[in-house]
Amino acid sequence: MSPINSYQGNLLVVDDTPDNLRLLSAMLSEQGYKVRKALNGQMALNTIYQVPPDLILLDINMPQMNGYDVCQNLKSNEKTQEIPVIFISALDDVLDKVKAFKMGGVDYITKPFQTEEVIARIENQLTIQRQKKQLQQEVKERQKTEETLRIYLHAVSHDLRNPVLGMSMVLKNFLKKNKELQKQLIEIPETILEQMVSSCDRQLNLINSLVETQQFEMGGVSLNCQSLNLFSLTQQLASEWELILKEHQAILINNISADLPLINGDSDRLWRVFENLMANALKHNSQGIQLTLNAEVITTEESLSMIRCTLGDNGIGMSPQQAETLFERYHRGEVAKRTLGLGLGLYLCRQIIEAHGGKIGVLSQQNFGANFWFTLPITT
Structure with a gap:
C-alpha cells in the first residue's frame, strides 16, 4: 500500500468550549488519527500556517473570530485553500448550512453528534483528499514521462532524420549527375541507387510519422486554414x-467537380490525408487496382453544410471487425504486418480531419473493395 493510502490523517479540531474539544479529540485519537486542538480562530490559523493539517473540524460560534471567518481566511490563501473544512455547530438552520458551504466548507455536522457519523464524514473527506493527491502525483508522473518522450522524439527527429535525409540527398545527387553526364560516375548500378533512395524515403516517412503523431497528441494538430479548391488540390x-x-x-x-464550394482547410495537412489513404489502398491490394475520388455537398445531422470526400477502390475490402479498429494508433492490417510501417497513417488522417471539425470512416465488405470517406467544412 502506498504512503498516501496508508496515512491515517492529521486533524485539527477548533472549538472554544474545552469540554467539547476534549471529547471530540479523545474520540478521534481512539480511532488512530493524529489530533491537534485550538480554542479559538486565531490560534487555529497560527497552527494551520505552521503545519497544515489534512482536515479541519471547525466550530462556527466562537468569539472574536467565528468559524466562517476562519474558513474564509483559509480559502483566500493558496497554501491552505485546498484543506477540507467540516463545520460542527449546534445551529441546524438551513441558511446556516448554506452559508457554511458558500464559505468553502465540504461538510456540516450538527451537535450533538454521533461518533459513527463524525468518523464516516471525516473518512469520506480524507478518502477524497487521498485520491486527489494520488491523481496529482499521477499527473506529475505523466508530465515527466511526456517531457522524457518529447526529448526522445527530438533525438529521433534530429539524430536519425538528419543522417537519413543527408544520405538521400547524396544518392539523389549521384543519380542526377549520372543522367546529366550520361555516364556512370561510380561503380554502382543505377537501379541499386534508386533502391537506396527509395529505402531512405521510406525511413524518413516512418520517422516523420512517429514524430508527427507525438506532436499531435501533446500539442494538438496545428492548422493553417484557408479557402481551398478541392478540385485543384486533387488534380495536383x-x-x-x-x-x-x-x-x-x-x-x-x-470525379471531383471544379464547381464545388470552397472548403476551409490546411492544404498541407489535407494533402497528407489524401496521400495516406492512397498509399494505404496501394499497400493492401494487388497491382491493377482502380481508385476513384468523389466529393459532394451534404447536410449533417447538426444541420451543417459540409463536403463529403470519398476515395473508393475495387480491391479486397475488409471485414466489419477490421474496419472498427482501422483508425486506431499503431493498427496494422495483415498485409501491412509483412511490410515496413508503424500503423500510423490512418490514425494521423483521423487526427487531421477531426482537427478540421470533420469526421472520417470507411465502408467496406470483404472482397468488394473499400470506400474511405471524410467530411470537411465549407468556407462561409
Missing part, C-alpha cells in the same frame, strides 16, 4: 502520384 495530387500509380499499374479516376 493526381499529377504528382502519376509515377507511383504507374509502378502499381493502378488507375486514379478523379
Whole structure:
C-alpha cells in the first residue's frame, strides 16, 4: 500500500468550549488519527500556517473570530485553500448550512453528534483528499514521462532524420549527375541507387510519422486554414502520384467537380490525408487496382453544410471487425504486418480531419473493395 493510502490523517479540531474539544479529540485519537486542538480562530490559523493539517473540524460560534471567518481566511490563501473544512455547530438552520458551504466548507455536522457519523464524514473527506493527491502525483508522473518522450522524439527527429535525409540527398545527387553526364560516375548500378533512395524515403516517412503523431497528441494538430479548391488540390495530387500509380499499374479516376464550394482547410495537412489513404489502398491490394475520388455537398445531422470526400477502390475490402479498429494508433492490417510501417497513417488522417471539425470512416465488405470517406467544412 502506498504512503498516501496508508496515512491515517492529521486533524485539527477548533472549538472554544474545552469540554467539547476534549471529547471530540479523545474520540478521534481512539480511532488512530493524529489530533491537534485550538480554542479559538486565531490560534487555529497560527497552527494551520505552521503545519497544515489534512482536515479541519471547525466550530462556527466562537468569539472574536467565528468559524466562517476562519474558513474564509483559509480559502483566500493558496497554501491552505485546498484543506477540507467540516463545520460542527449546534445551529441546524438551513441558511446556516448554506452559508457554511458558500464559505468553502465540504461538510456540516450538527451537535450533538454521533461518533459513527463524525468518523464516516471525516473518512469520506480524507478518502477524497487521498485520491486527489494520488491523481496529482499521477499527473506529475505523466508530465515527466511526456517531457522524457518529447526529448526522445527530438533525438529521433534530429539524430536519425538528419543522417537519413543527408544520405538521400547524396544518392539523389549521384543519380542526377549520372543522367546529366550520361555516364556512370561510380561503380554502382543505377537501379541499386534508386533502391537506396527509395529505402531512405521510406525511413524518413516512418520517422516523420512517429514524430508527427507525438506532436499531435501533446500539442494538438496545428492548422493553417484557408479557402481551398478541392478540385485543384486533387488534380495536383493526381499529377504528382502519376509515377507511383504507374509502378502499381493502378488507375486514379478523379470525379471531383471544379464547381464545388470552397472548403476551409490546411492544404498541407489535407494533402497528407489524401496521400495516406492512397498509399494505404496501394499497400493492401494487388497491382491493377482502380481508385476513384468523389466529393459532394451534404447536410449533417447538426444541420451543417459540409463536403463529403470519398476515395473508393475495387480491391479486397475488409471485414466489419477490421474496419472498427482501422483508425486506431499503431493498427496494422495483415498485409501491412509483412511490410515496413508503424500503423500510423490512418490514425494521423483521423487526427487531421477531426482537427478540421470533420469526421472520417470507411465502408467496406470483404472482397468488394473499400470506400474511405471524410467530411470537411465549407468556407462561409
